[in-house]
Amino acid sequence: MGSDARVTVARRELASLGEEKTIVLALVLQLFIAAFSSFLVVGLVSLYDPGEMGGYEVDVAIAGGATDELVRAADEVTGVDSHVYPDAAAATDAFERPSETGVDAVLIGEVRDGRVHVSATVPDGNVQTTVVVVQLRDVLRNLERAERTDRAAWLSALPVDLPPETQSSPYYGFTYTVLVPLLLFLPVFISGSLTVDSIAEERERGTLELLRVAPVTLREIVDGKLLAAAALAPAQAALWVVLLGVNGTRVANPLALLALVAALSVLVCSLGAVVALLSPERRSAQFLYSVGVLFVFGGTALFPNNPVNTAARLAIGSADASAAVVVAAYALVGLGVYVALRRLVGEVDANAL
Known part of the structure; x- marks a missing residue:
């Protein structure tokens, strides 16, 4: 019962x-x-990792004393197109006129006390901002890896080796x-x-x-x-x-x-x-x-x-x-x-x- x-x-x-x-x-x-997971996952991944959307180019204005280092780092990132400007004012002016210049973000790199200081400017609060931030993150990550390698001889203690980069699919x-x-x-x-x-x-x-x-x-x-x-x-x-x-x-x-x-x-x-x-x-x-x-x-x-x-x-x-x-x-x-x-x-x- x-x-x-x-x-x-x-x-x-x-x-x-x-x-x-x-x-x-x-x-x-x-x-x-x-x-419908096979269809939805494409759109969801674009939110999970916007950098893997593909087909979107981010134009970055680069200026400052560390221009060469930033350009090399940007060239290694798919979907990032770098544009060198003579100074920070010119780069900022180009960013403020996106319809004319096509610039989506600004990277200003300066070398002070043996260190590279980078300031980034991105669009304020729209869908494009997420994609730009993810792309700039990859640029700065490449810059950090390169600086660690190039300046290893001047360090008093060797840093811990960075893990190897992987190419796993975000999907x-x-x-x-x-x-x-x-x-x-x-x-x-x-x-x-x-x-x-x-x-x-x-x-x-x-x-x-x-x-x-x-x-x-x-x-x-x-x-x-x-x-x-x-x-x-x-x-x-x-x-x-x-x-x-x-x-x-x-x-x-x-x-x-x-x-x-x-x-x-x-x-x-x-x-x-x-x-x-x-x-x-x-x-x-x-x-x-x-x-x-x-x-x-x-x-x-x-x-x-x-x-x-x-x-x-x-x-x-x-x-x-x-x-x-x-x-x-x-x-x-x-x-x-x-x-x-x-x-x-x-x-x-x-x-x-």
């Missing part, structure tokens, strides 16, 4: 989701992103470090919010008492609501992985990823249920849940084996044996929080909510 009651409550919860327009809209948005990095974790973990947060909202609303409206009139216990009611919400996240994640594959984005270790999502879903939904049972009203419960999830996942970001990093490594196929240990650890933590939830439900039930 107990398991049937939990399933009945879970079915009731899933059926009621169709009436929640916000949840339906969130699901449709995720579905759209997963279904590859964005897909596996941003897009895939987003599609995997967003359903987890939504499921936790559903759990909080469902239990808190039942308490606030007094309908939880009506449910207890039926031949079910409070634990079965909470378990049913938890089952519906926690099962929704891995089900969505599985669909998103399939749709990513259809769009040409290969996701390795899908079973391990789904196990990670399921473990986090149980953990987050159990935390949400605890908050809903302890909080006096629905609004405060949602606020406490949001803050709690923010702190929990923000704290895990400090560790190398955080959920996002683990998911990216699994999706790429570069995970080692430690990834399985991390997934198992999250599963144990989720199980521990669920056990604590059941104890809390027993105490609440004993006190006759």
Whole structure:
């Protein structure tokens, strides 16, 4: 009877989701992103790394005593066209007349006390600014590398060698470090919010008492609501992985990823249920849940084996044996929080909510 009651409550919860327009809209948005990921990723990467947009030339006016060094650094950056001016005033004047000169930015380099000091001027607050800043960043990075190499003989102590430059595709990095974790973990947060909202609303409206009139216990009611919400996240994640594959984005270790999502879903939904049972009203419960999830996942970001990093490594196929240990650890933590939830439900039930 107990398991049937939990399933009945879970079915009731899933059926009621169709009436929640916000949840339906969130699901449709995720579905759209997963279904058309191959098209969206191009536009999203332009925001993630505008320098890789291609087809956009940045004209930079260069002046000052370090003109030669800046020109050499700019010539190594694709999409940057340098223009030398006799002094800073002339370069600034050209920047202020972009329609006539075509200058998008200014770099003024001066050598003082054996060091190169560079001041940069870019357009103020428009879409072009982002692209220009990224391109100038690459120019200054090249300048720094060149100066380290050229002046190494005059240094009293050799600096640490810079890591070699890589030519990895930003589309590859964005897909596996941003897009895939987003599609995997967003359903987890939504499921936790559903759990909080469902239990808190039942308490606030007094309908939880009506449910207890039926031949079910409070634990079965909470378990049913938890089952519906926690099962929704891995089900969505599985669909998103399939749709990513259809769009040409290969996701390795899908079973391990789904196990990670399921473990986090149980953990987050159990935390949400605890908050809903302890909080006096629905609004405060949602606020406490949001803050709690923010702190929990923000704290895990400090560790190398955080959920996002683990998911990216699994999706790429570069995970080692430690990834399985991390997934198992999250599963144990989720199980521990669920056990604590059941104890809390027993105490609440004993006190006759």
